[in-house]
Amino acid sequence: MTNNTQQKKTKNSKLIRKPKQARSIKTKEKILKTALNLFCKKGFYKTTTNEIAKEASIPIGSLYSYFKNKEMILLEILDYYNQIFIEKLSLLNSLETIHILKTSKRLWIFRIIETLIELHKETKELSIELHSLYHSMPEVAIIQENHDITITQQITKELITIKDELKITDIEGASIVINDLISSLVDRIVFTNPSIDRERIINQGVELIYKYLFL
Numbered sequence: 001m002t003n004n005t006q007q008k009k010t011k012n013s014k015l016i017r018k019p020k021q022a023r024s025i026k027t028k029e030k031i032l033k034t035a036l037n038l039f040c041k042k043g044f045y046k047t048t049t050n051e052i053a054k055e056a057s058i059p060i061g062s063l064y065s066y067f068k069n070k071e072m073i074l075l076e077i078l079d080y081y082n083q084i085f086i087e088k089l090s091l092l093n094s095l096e097t098i099h100i101l102k103t104s105k106r107l108w109i110f111r112i113i114e115t116l117i118e119l120h121k122e123t124k125e126l127s128i129e130l131h132s133l134y135h136s137m138p139e140v141a142i143i144q145e146n147h148d149i150t151i152t153q154q155i156t157k158e159l160i161t162i163k164d165e166l167k168i169t170d171i172e173g174a175s176i177v178i179n180d181l182i183s184s185l186v187d188r189i190v191f192t193n194p195s196i197d198r199e200r201i202i203n204q205g206v207e208l209i210y211k212y213l214f215l
Contacts, residue, residue, distance in 0.1 A: 048070070078143055109205075
């Protein structure tokens with residue numbers, strides 16, 4: 001999370017109570033879960049705090065004791081979304097990954113694609129709603145742009161370890177191109193109904209990136 005987003009959250013958090021007892025923690029989690037379901041079902045702007053409270057079966061006053069407004073609820077959900085992203089991406093950041101890259105380059109590409117497909121499937125409904133909020137909520141844009149930068153930096157870091165084997169010379173530029181290609185491929189598999197088997201699409205993506213980097 002960026003400094004601006006964190007500062008905004010810190011400032012707002014002074015106005016609400018932080019749950020310490022098990023019952024209060026459970027109530028807050030119920031609010032977040034209910035809000036997430038409604039945001040994905042109806043959209044963020046079409047959902048009201050009154051609807052969230054009603055669906056969660058809690059008094060509206062109780063909701064406001066935890067969250068100043070629904071924007072704060074969304075920021076909390078974004079924290080959860082961001083944590084999932086970090087955990088999934090960390091699977092690629094290991095000595096095992098470097099070993100795979102050096103011994104089976106196609107498998108390395110395949111693992112990146114599969115990891116991002118799995119991540120997007122787990123947060124599919126939320127990802128769709130966040131996409132619609134990208135241009136209207138700076139916090140959403142910042143999170144998604146940081147994710148994009150993180151993936152690109154990870155690809156760059158790994159390619160540097162085998163730079164002598166690469167056909168391309170601009171590793172940073174190539175990493176951006178690869179990230180864009182993989183993002184497009186992942187979006188097609190997760191958010192549309194491909195006309196052919198997903199494995200065929202993934203395999204062609206792997207071959208395209210492999211030839212671009214090494215042949």
